[in-house]
Amino acid sequence: MDNFVKMQLYLVALLCIFNQKALYTSCVVIEVDTTSKLQAALRNVQPGDTVVLAETEFYGFFRAEVDGTPENPIVIEGTANSVLTSWSSAFNLEASWYILKDFTIANAKKGILIDGGNFNILDNLTVHSIEEEGVHFRLFSSDNVVKNCHIYNTGTTRPGYGEGVYIGQDYSKWSSPSDPDKCDRNSIINNRIGPCGGENIDIKEGTCCGVIQGNYFIGSAMSNVNSDDSWVDVKGSDYEIIDNEGFYTIKDGYQVRTHMPEGGVSELKACCKNSKMNSIGLNLIMRLGCLCSKERLKINGKTYFVRDKLGEGGFSTVELIEDATNHELYALKRIRCHSTEDQRIAMSEVEAHKTVRHSGVLELLDYDLRGKSDPLEDTTSEVLIVLPYYPRGTLAHELSRRESRKMHFTEREVLRLFHAICTAVTAFHSVQPHPLAHRDLKPANVLLDDRYNPVIMDLGSVTKARVHITNVTEARRHEEMASERTSMPYRAPELFNIPSQIDIDERTDTWSLGCILFALCFFKSPYDIVYERNDSVALAIVSGKIDIPQDSPFSDGMHDLIRYILVLDHTQRPHLQEILQKVKDLEMKNEGCV
Numbered sequence: 001m002d003n004f005v006k007m008q009l010y011l012v013a014l015l016c017i018f019n020q021k022a023l024y025t026s027c028v029v030i031e032v033d034t035t036s037k038l039q040a041a042l043r044n045v046q047p048g049d050t051v052v053l054a055e056t057e058f059y060g061f062f063r064a065e066v067d068g069t070p071e072n073p074i075v076i077e078g079t080a081n082s083v084l085t086s087w088s089s090a091f092n093l094e095a096s097w098y099i100l101k102d103f104t105i106a107n108a109k110k111g112i113l114i115d116g117g118n119f120n121i122l123d124n125l126t127v128h129s130i131e132e133e134g135v136h137f138r139l140f141s142s143d144n145v146v147k148n149c150h151i152y153n154t155g156t157t158r159p160g161y162g163e164g165v166y167i168g169q170d171y172s173k174w175s176s177p178s179d180p181d182k183c184d185r186n187s188i189i190n191n192r193i194g195p196c197g198g199e200n201i202d203i204k205e206g207t208c209c210g211v212i213q214g215n216y217f218i219g220s221a222m223s224n225v226n227s228d229d230s231w232v233d234v235k236g237s238d239y240e241i242i243d244n245e246g247f248y249t250i251k252d253g254y255q256v257r258t259h260m261p262e263g264g265v266s267e268l269k270a271c272c273k274n275s276k277m278n279s280i281g282l283n284l285i286m287r288l289g290c291l292c293s294k295e296r297l298k299i300n301g302k303t304y305f306v307r308d309k310l311g312e313g314g315f316s317t318v319e320l321i322e323d324a325t326n327h328e329l330y331a332l333k334r335i336r337c338h339s340t341e342d343q344r345i346a347m348s349e350v351e352a353h354k355t356v357r358h359s360g361v362l363e364l365l366d367y368d369l370r371g372k373s374d375p376l377e378d379t380t381s382e383v384l385i386v387l388p389y390y391p392r393g394t395l396a397h398e399l400s401r402r403e404s405r406k407m408h409f410t411e412r413e414v415l416r417l418f419h420a421i422c423t424a425v426t427a428f429h430s431v432q433p434h435p436l437a438h439r440d441l442k443p444a445n446v447l448l449d450d451r452y453n454p455v456i457m458d459l460g461s462v463t464k465a466r467v468h469i470t471n472v473t474e475a476r477r478h479e480e481m482a483s484e485r486t487s488m489p490y491r492a493p494e495l496f497n498i499p500s501q502i503d504i505d506e507r508t509d510t511w512s513l514g515c516i517l518f519a520l521c522f523f524k525s526p527y528d529i530v531y532e533r534n535d536s537v538a539l540a541i542v543s544g545k546i547d548i549p550q551d552s553p554f555s556d557g558m559h560d561l562i563r564y565i566l567v568l569d570h571t572q573r574p575h576l577q578e579i580l581q582k583v584k585d586l587e588m589k590n591e592g593c594v
Contacts, residue, residue: 027047027049028050029052030045030049030050030051032053033054035059035060038053038058038060039060039061039062042065042066043065045066045074046074047066047068047071047072047073047074048073048074050075051075051077052078053076053077053084053103054078055078055081055082058082058084059085059086061086061087062084062086062090062092063092064095064098065094065095066095067097068096069097069413070451072097073097073098074095075101076098076100076101076103077101077103078103079103080103082102082103083103083106084106084108085105085107086107086109087109089108089111089112091111091112091113092115093114093120094114094115094117095117096118096120097118098120100123100125101121101122101123102124102125103125104127104128105125105126106126107130108130108131109131110132110133110136111127111133111134111136111154112125113136114135114137114144115139116140116405118141118142118144119143119144120145122145122146122149123147123149124147124149125149125150126149126150126151127149127151127152128151128152128153129153130153130155130156130162131158132155132162133155133162133163134151134152134163134165134193135165136163136166137165137166137183137186138166138168138181139183140181141186142182142184142185143184143186144186144187145187146186146191147188147190147191148190148191150191150193151165151191152164152192152193152195153195154197154198155196155198155221156197157197159197162198163202164193164196164198165191165193165201166198166202167204167236168182168183168203168204168207168236171204171205171206180206181204181206181207182207183204184207184208184209184210186207186210187211187213188210188211188212188215189211189215190215191216192215192216192218193215193218195218195220195221199230199231200217200231200246201232202232202233203233204236206236207236207237208236208237208238208239209237209239210236211240212241212242212244213240213243213244214242214243214244215246216246216247217232217244217247219231219247231244232244232255233255234255234256235256299368299384299386300368302323302324302325303324304321304323304332305324307319307321307322307329308320310331315336315338315342316334316335316336317333318333319332319334321386330388331387331388332386332387333384334385335349336380337380337381337382337383339373342373343369343373343383345460346383346460347383349459349462350385356427356462357427358424359424359455360421360423360424360454361428361456362388362447362455362456362457362459364386364387365387366386367383367384367385368383369381369382369383369384370382370383370384387457390449392452394444394445394447394448395417395443395454395516396442396443396444398448399443399520399523408521408553409520411553411554411555411558412587412590414521415587416587417452417520418516418517419584420453420454421454421513422513422576422580423580424454425456425509425513425576426576426580428462428506428509435505435506436464436465437462437464437465437505437509438456438459438461438512439482439485439486440458440460440461440485440486440487440490441456441513442489442525443519446516460485461486466503466504469502472500475500476498478504479495479496482498486508486512488527488537488538489525489527489530489531489537490512490515490527492507492510492511492512493568493570494508495508496538497538504570506576507570507573507574507575508570510573510575510579511565511570511573513576514562514566515527515566517561518546518566521552521558521562522549522552526546526547526566527541546562546563557589558586564582
């Protein structure tokens with residue numbers, strides 16, 4: 001479960017963002033009091049707009065297809081007396097970055113149907129008197145949150161069908177057994193669900209990494225038809241079920257199983273913590289198993305529990321840790337040192353954090369050095385670095401997710417992210433008297449905070465930016481350092497086959513930034529594909545060829561900016577301040593309400 005806790009807590013953090021209305025700016029408030037006005041508002045709404053429902057009944061077919069953005073989600077809000085009803089699905093959400101809050105869905109075939117919608121929040125809704133499912137996530141709907149809702153009286157026409165919340169689709173509706181409807185990382189938090197005509201929550205095969213937490217289930221309408229005999233049916237993998245309570249169940253509180261024939265999606269896992277039952281099904285903990293043991297460690301007097309492993313490299317491991325006192329979550333980087341040189345390099349990472357202070361650079365919270373590295377005595381030391389935890393993950397994760405759905409950033413979003421990354425890198429280049437270079441800039445080393453602001457991490461490759469090389473020995477040493485510390489698809493041309501006479505400067509980072517800009521536009525560095533084919537990245541880079549995809553959705557100005565940065569001759573490559581000016585110029589052409 002390497003990525004599970006990361007995504008789980010990202011979703012919980014996402015709640016905190018949208019609980020603070022000041023964090024996003026509404027462009028337009030649209031008040032609607034009739035069905036036709038609501039339908040028109042949904043057709044014409046723009047990111048940042050808020051649609052306010054009057055206290056009346058809206059009867060019809062309502063579909064949202066216009067995407068919001070991380071900075072400017074689209075809000076649909078009302079009161080408990082704002083009621084959407086329909087002969088079909090009452091609200092069809094086929095877009096991302098929406099907040100639906102404080103209104104009622106009732107008397108419809110389906111309640112809320114989310115098709116291909118991501119990063120949406122359903123908050124404080126009442127959903128009741130529904131023939132089929134109350135809330136249904138399908139067609140690759142991921143990273144959504146349902147919280148503080150009351151969902152009841154679903155499945156009113158057919159016993160055993162009509163779940164409160166339904167995640168994914170039955171395997172019989174997939175295009176093939178190997179192509180599941182991956183509705184992943186959806187969180188169902190602090191809701192009251194039931195009585196329902198089907199399970200309170202049904203999680204289908206092929207989905208993963210969700211959170212079911214703090215809910216209260218009522219199972220009094222269970223029919224014992226179509227396996228309707230538990231509160232939560234878990235057929236997906238890597239789910240956590242935490243701190244739920246409920247009343248009455250025919251058989252179990254939670255079941256982990258699959259309906260798929262042999263050879264289908266496997267590896268069903270769930271972790272149950274602190275869930276309570278008031279009725280039948282007390283064999284729950286024995287059935288699921290509880291993965292709740294925690295390693296304890298102390299760092300400078302503070303006690304932490306190790307929650308999970310977030311990542312692992314050649315000589316380091318990153319773990320998710322929890323403060324034993326206040327239960328805050330942090331990332332812990334543990335660097336194993338087998339020699340005094342290893343220890344020096346590890347401590348140089350600590351010093352880089354101390355030197356480079358910027359909101360766009362990962363902050364050092366604490367550190368400790370333990371043990372002694374001595375190869376003769378076969379002993380090692382360990383450097384522990386406590387860092388903030390960013391549950392959203394890295395830019396690389398986001399680009400991979402977008403590539404899988406062919407969902408490009410808008411040009412304005414690319415420029416905003418790139419501008420912020422460049423500004424953070426200036427914190428390295430402006431260090432005096434000796435400017436620093438990061439030397440391993442890439443999407444995997446850029447975290448995203450809860451508002452999609454980039455934060456540069458992994459300062460293990462940071463070194464003096466300006467190097468005067470005068471002989472072959474120095475050239476080979478720096479070439480070896482680059483091969484060990486700088487990822488090849490983002491490595492500057494001057495760091496391959498370094499000549500015996502050369503001056504290298506901070507424009508090694510400039511090249512990496514150009515590759516990041518390309519990846520922001522097209523999901524990967526121009527040299528990632530070469531690397532994945534095991535072809536020569538060095539030859540591809542020194543060829544100087546930059547292939548812009550023919551179907552690029554971006555402007556000529558963006559293409560020109562990429563070419564402006566990715567100049568082979570580092571002495572002709574622009575400095576960061578020149579790049580920032582070009583970015584600002586292009587931003588001016590794209591300004592306006594997003």
